[in-house]
Amino acid sequence: MAIRYTLRQIEYFVAVGDAGSIAVAAGRLNVSAPSISTAISQLEDALGITLFVRQHAQGLSLTPGGRRLYKAARELLEGAGALHAMAGEISDQIGGPISVGCLVTIAPYFLPELRKAFEEGYPSAAFRHEVAHQADLFRMIRGAEIDTAITYDLEIPKDIAFEPLADLRPYALFAPDHPLADRESVSLRTLAAHPLVLLDLPISRDYFQSLFHRVGLKPRIADRSAHLAMVRTMVANGFGYGLLNVPSANPNAPDGKPLVFRPISDPIDPLRVGLLTMRTEMKPRILQAFEALCRDRVPPLASGRHPVQ
The missing domain is CATH 3.40.190.10 (Periplasmic binding protein-like II)
Structure with missing residues (x-):
């Protein structure tokens, strides 16, 4: 049986399902809204099913059939990512997608420099970032929307791991x-x-x-x-x-x-900045590489340029 859809169309479908809006999904993926809308229509034609109910005031919501396919689509994307990671391990190269979140108040001070260093060190990586508040970072970690997040060690749920990197006094x-x-x-x-x-x-x-x-x-x-x-x-x-x-x-x-x-x-207890990840025994090599970069770069970023003298 010939497959009449692409992984890109599946990626756009999942992004719209997460966002509930083509415009929001377009912003997150850094592509045009018409491109996503066309891809969704093509995917609906290929599958022979309506995926979304289009509501002018509330945006888009998944149809019952769309909800069932959404779960399968997420699993398909995760499998594709695992395949890419395995290929990287076989070829001894680190690459593929990585999605990093960061707390809104500290993102300008950490995220751009870390991203630049990571992309320079691993040109095969496809880096995407999200800036959000603490509760949203927890939600995105649990929903596999991001692989890790840079934030404070406050109110960390038990199912999420936190690795401290530096103190912010x-x-x-x-x-x-x-x-x-x-x-x-x-x-x-x-x-x-x-x-x-x-x-x-x-x-x-x-x-x-x-x-x-x-x-x-x-x-x-x-x-x-x-x-x-x-x-x-x-x-x-x-x-x-x-x-x-x-x-x-x-x-x-x-x-x-x-x-x-x-x-x-x-004498004051400082806030600790560090990395959030889901508690798991196995991490992709690309995530391990980003964590290693953060261990090296975050401490000097947190203290070496501090204005207090």
Whole structure:
């Protein structure tokens, strides 16, 4: 029996099934929406079955038959990936697809450099990345949408493994004319008396507020933002001090105004950054290679260019 569909069409079908939208799937795969739409139509013609119900307001949803074929399609893609990995092992080359997730707040500081180094070292690899919040990273790991993720060691489920790579210690940042900017370090008690511009993301806000709560203090939250760049810019413009733990080689806010970085003098547990993977006895060689790269590159990225002196 002749096979009238391609693995590319199957890949697009699974991507749309995951996303529930052709536009979202197109963005994730970095291809045009019309290309995906055409591939889905061709696959439906080849299989003789309608895969999706098209709803203008809610996007696309799998038909009952589409749901059954979706599971088989995922298994087919996994088998194709395993075949590629086996071929690489036979030829002693590391290549094939790898999908890496990263926590949204730290992605700009780690992911681009790691991806560039990996693609230069393994030109046969097909690297794809996703930037997401913690809960979404857990979901994507479990759903095999990503192979690994770079994130913090917070609220890690028991079925997901975490390998620590580096510690990220918190620091305070100020505008140069802030009353605390000329100090070599600052205590939490001193900071608590001044207005704080809080990075308002689930993990970050809970972590920074817990630093004060552990020593019986409460920060004076003057303003907040879910965007790291906005926090830096508000601090540089005198709305308060900030608390961060991501590395940065840039001493200025996005608007060009200078910032001053100071370590916190209290003994504080740092956040750990590391790799998430599903607990399994066997990992593809390409994933092992990426993990080895992270062990080598992440520690200096986390500390070697840190602005606190």
